[in-house]
Amino acid sequence: MIEPGNSTTSTSTTTGTGPLTVGVEEEFLLVDTRTLRVVPAAPLVLDTAAGLPHELHPEGTRYQVEISTPVAHSAVTLRAELAALRRTLARAARAHGCRLLAAPSPVVALEGPLHLTDDEPRQREQHRRFGALTDTLVSCGRHVHIGTLDVDTAVAVSNRVRPWLPTLIALAANSPFWGGRDTGHASWRAMAWAGWPSAGLPPHFTSTAHFRRSVQNLLGSGAALDTKMVYWDLRPSGHWPTLEIRAPDMSPDLDTAVLQAELARALVAKALQEISEHRPEPAIRDDVLRLARWRAAHDGLEGFGLDPYTGAELPAADLAEALLDHVAADLAVAGDLDHAAKTMAGLLRDGSGAHRQRAAYARRQDLTDVLRHLADETENF
Numbered sequence: 001m002i003e004p005g006n007s008t009t010s011t012s013t014t015t016g017t018g019p020l021t022v023g024v025e026e027e028f029l030l031v032d033t034r035t036l037r038v039v040p041a042a043p044l045v046l047d048t049a050a051g052l053p054h055e056l057h058p059e060g061t062r063y064q065v066e067i068s069t070p071v072a073h074s075a076v077t078l079r080a081e082l083a084a085l086r087r088t089l090a091r092a093a094r095a096h097g098c099r100l101l102a103a104p105s106p107v108v109a110l111e112g113p114l115h116l117t118d119d120e121p122r123q124r125e126q127h128r129r130f131g132a133l134t135d136t137l138v139s140c141g142r143h144v145h146i147g148t149l150d151v152d153t154a155v156a157v158s159n160r161v162r163p164w165l166p167t168l169i170a171l172a173a174n175s176p177f178w179g180g181r182d183t184g185h186a187s188w189r190a191m192a193w194a195g196w197p198s199a200g201l202p203p204h205f206t207s208t209a210h211f212r213r214s215v216q217n218l219l220g221s222g223a224a225l226d227t228k229m230v231y232w233d234l235r236p237s238g239h240w241p242t243l244e245i246r247a248p249d250m251s252p253d254l255d256t257a258v259l260q261a262e263l264a265r266a267l268v269a270k271a272l273q274e275i276s277e278h279r280p281e282p283a284i285r286d287d288v289l290r291l292a293r294w295r296a297a298h299d300g301l302e303g304f305g306l307d308p309y310t311g312a313e314l315p316a317a318d319l320a321e322a323l324l325d326h327v328a329a330d331l332a333v334a335g336d337l338d339h340a341a342k343t344m345a346g347l348l349r350d351g352s353g354a355h356r357q358r359a360a361y362a363r364r365q366d367l368t369d370v371l372r373h374l375a376d377e378t379e380n381f
Contacts, residue, residue, distance in 0.1 A: 020269055020334075021071045021147050022078055022261045023242070026086075027140035027250055028065050028378070029101040030093055036371035038063040038106045038138070040115035041096050049092035055085055060123055060137040062115040063106070065089060071147070075336050079258045083381045086254075090379055102252035102378040104140050104175035104189035107370055114138070126225060136192045140250040142172070142257060144264040147242035153272075154236035154243045155211045159204055160271035161264075163284050163308040165233050165247050166296035167323045170316045171344070172248035172260060173300035174353030177361070177370060186300025186354035187249050190293070197223035199231035201293060204286070211236065233293075243268060251353045252377035259343040262336040266327035269334070284308055301352040317348050 030041045040062035049056050057066040067085040072078040090100045114135060116123040127134045149157065173186035185191055194200040198218045205211045218224040224231075227238040233247035245264045251257065292306040296316070299305060305316040324331075324344055331337035351359070360373035 019073055020265050021073055022075075022265050023069050023071050023145040023147075023240075024078065024082065024257065024261055025066055025068045025143040025145070026082070026102070026257065027059055027142070028067075028089065029063055029103055029106060029138075029140060030065065030098045031101050031106075031371065031375065033094070033097050033099050036099070036101075036368060036375065037108060038101075038110065039098060041093070041098050042117075044096045045089070045092045045098065048095050049088055051088075056089060058117050059140075060117060060126075060134075062117060063138055064140065065100075075258050075262050075334070075339060078261055079254060082254055082257060086378070087381050090381075099375045100378050101371070101374050102140070102250050103371075103374045104187070104249040105178045106138060107177045107180075107374075108367055109179045110135075110138065122225065126229075129222070129225070130196075133196055136195065139175070139189045139193060141189065141193075141246060142248050142250050142260060144245045144248075144261050145237060145240060145242035146245070146265050146268045147240060149236070149241055149243055149268070151211075151236050152208045153275075154241075155205050155208045156275055157243055157268055157271040158202060158234050158236065159281055160274060161243070161245070161267045162202065162204065162234060163282065163289060164263075164267055164323055164326075165201065165245075166289070166292040166305060166308060167316075167319050168245065168260065168263065169233075169247050169249075169293065170296040170299070170301050170305055171263075171320055171347065171352070172251055172256065173297070174249040174251045174357070176300075176354040176357055177367060180367065182358070182361075185298050186302070186352060187297040189249050190247065190297035193231065194293075196229075196231050197221075198229050200233060201286075201289060202232035202234050204284070249353065252374055252380070253353070254381070255339070255343045256347065256353070259340055259347075262331060262334070262340045263323065263327060265334060266330035266336070266340075269330040270327050273330075282309060285311075300354045301347060302355050320344060320348065 032039050042062045042065050059066050069081040093100050169190050175187050175189040178188045237244045248260050288311045289308050292308045295306050301316050304313050305319045331340050357370050360369045
């Protein structure tokens with residue numbers, strides 16, 4: 001069984017600058033109310049919702065909108081902020097005949113040319129350089145920021161959080177359908193997005209200088225236009241004093257969103273304690289971790305995963321419970337343990353987002369039912 005640390009010792013969710021904070025970015029698709037197909041209505045919707053300019057943003061295509069929560073110190077506050085922003089955005093979408101879809105993919109194939117964000121020359125250059133890879137821009141993830149961390153600390157923490165990325169992917173898996181068919185994966189977004197040369201698992205960094213060299217290698221090789229295109233599953237943010245976890249799929253359920261943030265903050269707290277105690281990093285083989293990431297994307301929460309420390313095949317549910325056990329003390333210190341345990345138990349009982357999508361499809365073998373299910377869950381504030 002996976003057991004890299006001692007979860008019975010109480011840890012603190014604080015840094016040298018105070019308690020760990022959390023913020024979340026969520027990306028949504030806009031779909032036509034009647035057909036449930038994506039529509040390039042983002043400029044209109046964002047203009048209608050312009051009262052919150054700092055929290056609502058365009059994304060890479062005109063089918064998408066993004067919310068960014070204010071910095072939060074508690075999961076309760078974070079959930080309230082997410083609900084309020086989703087409600088505001090959904091109201092603006094309805095004003096233009098759209099619904100909000102908290103889904104990693106459009107489910108069905110796009111019709112016509114890709115509508116990139118017109119007023120972003122950067123997006124056009126990205127399309128010119130990377131061609132068909134930009135088709136995967138029409139996908140939505142959830143980015144969790146944990147702070148406040150300086151770059152040196154964020155780099156050191158990332159090495160210790162990195163082994164848990166496959167489990168976070170499995171917990172959030174919500175993209176079985178892509179381009180009108182079942183991909184055979186619970187999180188096809190995790191696989192499709194990893195096709196970018198600057199995406200996927202981050203390297204294990206031996207130092208901050210190593211991290212900076214790795215970023216410069218991406219830029220110098222042409223694999224990234226700029227630091228915004230450092231698409232690793234986990235990275236020190238290029239804009240905020242945070243560690244940013246980018247691996248999870250977008251999902252409609254608010255409590256799943258909060259669970260991801262709670263687990264991320266607890267993992268960072270755990271890593272900070274281990275660093276302060278000069279505990280060695282656990283040995284992780286990159287080839288095993290890469291396979292564990294794929295297995296998590298393939299099986300999701302309902303199948304099996306690979307223990308990233310040993311490579312042993314284990315039920316994905318066991319790996320999820322091992323993660324909860326690993327950070328239980330840190331969750332308790334933050335006041336998050338009850339919510340995290342209850343939400344994870346619900347996922348293990350009722351199934352992941354991918355499982356629920358497939359159940360919706362199985363009733364009539366109609367992808368419209370999947371889209372309607374996603375829209376209804378998204379609007380369940």
